[in-house]
Amino acid sequence: MEQPADNNSSIVKQATDEVLKTIEQEREREIISRRFGLFDRKETLEQIGEMLGITRERVRQLEKAILIRIKLAAEKGDIAGLPEAEKLIVRDLSENGRVSRVDAAAERIVGAKLAKSLKSQIAFVAELSPKLTVVTENDDFYQAIGITEYGNDKDIKQHVEDIVKAIKKHGEPIHIEALHDSLSYEHPSHVAGLASVSKKLSTLKDVWGLNKWPTVNPKNIRDKIFVILAENGKPLHFSDIAARIKESDFKRRNVTTQAIHNELIKDKRFVLIGRGIYALESWGYTRGTVTDVIRSVLEEADEPLHRDEIVKRVLDKRQVKETTILLNLQSKPEFKRVAKATYAPMKPADK
Numbered sequence: 001m002e003q004p005a006d007n008n009s010s011i012v013k014q015a016t017d018e019v020l021k022t023i024e025q026e027r028e029r030e031i032i033s034r035r036f037g038l039f040d041r042k043e044t045l046e047q048i049g050e051m052l053g054i055t056r057e058r059v060r061q062l063e064k065a066i067l068i069r070i071k072l073a074a075e076k077g078d079i080a081g082l083p084e085a086e087k088l089i090v091r092d093l094s095e096n097g098r099v100s101r102v103d104a105a106a107e108r109i110v111g112a113k114l115a116k117s118l119k120s121q122i123a124f125v126a127e128l129s130p131k132l133t134v135v136t137e138n139d140d141f142y143q144a145i146g147i148t149e150y151g152n153d154k155d156i157k158q159h160v161e162d163i164v165k166a167i168k169k170h171g172e173p174i175h176i177e178a179l180h181d182s183l184s185y186e187h188p189s190h191v192a193g194l195a196s197v198s199k200k201l202s203t204l205k206d207v208w209g210l211n212k213w214p215t216v217n218p219k220n221i222r223d224k225i226f227v228i229l230a231e232n233g234k235p236l237h238f239s240d241i242a243a244r245i246k247e248s249d250f251k252r253r254n255v256t257t258q259a260i261h262n263e264l265i266k267d268k269r270f271v272l273i274g275r276g277i278y279a280l281e282s283w284g285y286t287r288g289t290v291t292d293v294i295r296s297v298l299e300e301a302d303e304p305l306h307r308d309e310i311v312k313r314v315l316d317k318r319q320v321k322e323t324t325i326l327l328n329l330q331s332k333p334e335f336k337r338v339a340k341a342t343y344a345p346m347k348p349a350d351k
Contacts, residue, residue, distance in 0.1 A: 006111075008088055008109050008110050008111075009110045009111070009118060011081070011084050011085050011088060012085050012088070012109070012110060012118060012121050012122055012125065013118075013121065014081040014085075015079075015081040015082045015084065015085035015086075015121075015125055016038055016085075016121045016124060016125070017081075018079050018080045018081040018082060019070060019074075019079055019082065019124070019125075019128065020032065020033065020038075022069075022070060022073055022078070022079060023066060023070070027052060027062075028062060028066050030048070030051075030052065031048055031052075031059060031062055031063055031066065032063070032066055032067075032070075034047075034048050034051075035048065035059075035063055036120055036121075036123070036124045036127075037116065037117065037120040038117060038120055038121055038124060039117050040117065041116070042120065045057075045059045045060055045063075067127070067128075070128055071128055071130075074128045074129065074130070075130055079128075082125065082128065082129075085122075085125045086125060086126075086129045086131060086132065088109055089105065089109065089122060089125060089126055089129070089132060089145065090131055090132065090147060092105055092108055092109050093105065093132075093145065093146065093147050093193075094147065096108065096189060096193060097187070097189035097190045097191075097192055097193025097194070098146060098147045098150045098189075098190050098193060099135075099144060099145070099146035099147070099150070099151075099156055099190070099193040099194055099197065100144060100145060100146075100193050100196065101142045101143065101144050101196050101197060102119055102122060102123045102126075102142075102143045102144060102145055103119055103142075103143075104196065105122065105145060106118060106119040106122045106123075109122060110122070122145075123143060123145065126145040130148065131147065131148055131149070132145055132146070132147065132148055133145065133146045133147070133148045133151065133152050133153055133156065134153065135153050135156050135157065135197060136153070139199065140157075140198065140199055140200065141157060141160065141197050141198065141199060142196070142197055142198075142199060144156065144196075144197040146193075150190075156194065156197065157197075159185075159194050160194050160195070160197050160198045161198075162183070163179070163183065163191060163194055163195050163198070163201075164198055164200050164201060166179065166182055166183060167179070167195075167201065167208060167209060167210065168210065170182070172209065172213070173207045173208065173209035173213055173215050173216050174207065174208055174209065175206055175207050175208075176188045176191060176192050176195075176203075176206045176207070176208060177206075179191055179195075179208055192206075192208075195208050199211075202216045202217035203216055204216045204217070204218075204227065204249075205231075214226060214227070215227055215230060218250060221245075221255055221259060221260065221263045222263045222266075222267045222269075224245050224248070224250050224253075225241055225245070225260065225263060225264060225267075225270065226269060226270075226280070227250075228241050228244045228245060228248070229241070229270070229278070229279070229280050230280065232244075234279075235273055235274070235277050235278060235279040235319060236277065236278065237276045237277050237278075238257065238260050238261045238264055238276050238277075238278060239257050239260075239276070241260055241264075241278070242255065242256070242257040242260040245260070261276075264278050268281065268287070269281050269282070271285040271286065271287050272287070273285055273317065273318045273319050273320075274318060274319030274320055275319075275320075277319050284317075285317060286317070289328075290314065290318060290320055290324055290325060290328045291328050291332050291334060293314050293317050293318055294310060294314055294325065294328055294329055294332075294334075294335065295334055295335075295345055297310060297313045297314055297317075298310070298335070298343065298344060298345045299345060301313075303344075304338045304339065304342045304343060304344040305342065305343060305344075306341055306342050307326065307329060307341045307342070307343060308341075310325070310329060310343060311325050311326065329343055333346060334346050
């Protein structure tokens with residue numbers, strides 16, 4: 001049975017307290033607490049050194065020595081509460097791809113309303129556990145934890161880079177199932193867990209890609225509009241697009257309907273095909289008036305067409321009333337009637 005989040009929080013906090021109790025000197029407890037951000041924000045070696053009146057290098061030496069002692073005690077089972085916290089983390093990782101960003105694992109373990117200190121405490125427990133591996137955050141990787149049985153820090157980073165290379169080679173966003181099929185990992189959740197560690201990748205609804213690809217990492221209103229239309233697969237009114245953005249998981253989704261309309265007008269990827277209705281240009285729609293569409297239909301046919309056929313073909317490209325098409329066809333000088341209810345484009349020689 002799954003443990004309540006509050007109970008899990010207590011288990012993690014108790015394990016942290018028990019670890020600190022094994023550190024006899026107050027100065028050493030301060031170093032560990034501040035370096036790992038166990039109760040407040042993380043601090044640098046310089047900051048701690050200034051606070052304690054010692055050098056940065058001395059802080060680093062003390063931290064290393066303290067961690068060695070604690071890890072030895074943990075391996076011997078001498079720290080009460082630590083095995084239970086370790087078990088929580090291992091169970092979560094086993095159910096969620098064997099590797100995970102620390103913030104994601106922490107939210108699953110102790111609940112969505114996550115204090116920074118709890119995230120740090122979970123990372124700290126993982127740091128002490130021989131069953132767990134901690135991936136240190138840098139420019140390419142988020143801080144993460146994994147089950148040691150399936151790889152150490154170096155292994156995890158290599159697996160992550162292999163996934164990044166596979167996505168780059170694919171050249172476009174790819175669903176997690178297809179990505180898994182192209183690799184040699186046991187389960188899609190393992191691939192997703194590894195991919196989540198990379199700062200080079202983003203995901204949206206189980207589709208993964210490079211950060212610069214807007215379909216997985218929409219950064220502005222226009223990108224979000226594109227994702228909504230692409231997901232829908234058919235044209236939408238601008239008010240419906242605005243509503244779907246507000247209901248989405250996007251960041252900064254509280255945008256006005258007018259702002260959505262303004263961006264639709266400006267971006268060539270979006271084509272107005274009816275009263276406030278927009279489609280993607282990549283679906284085969286072209287910009288222009290109803291008259292422009294009629295002309296393109298006739299030019300593509302390269303022969304006169306009956307008005308009913310013209311209406312049918314224009315309605316494939318525009319969501320307008322039939323009467324609007326007929327009025328444009330009959331009243332515009334661009335078209336001429338060549339037989340009963342049959343039209344052709346007006347050529348320069350005809351004028």
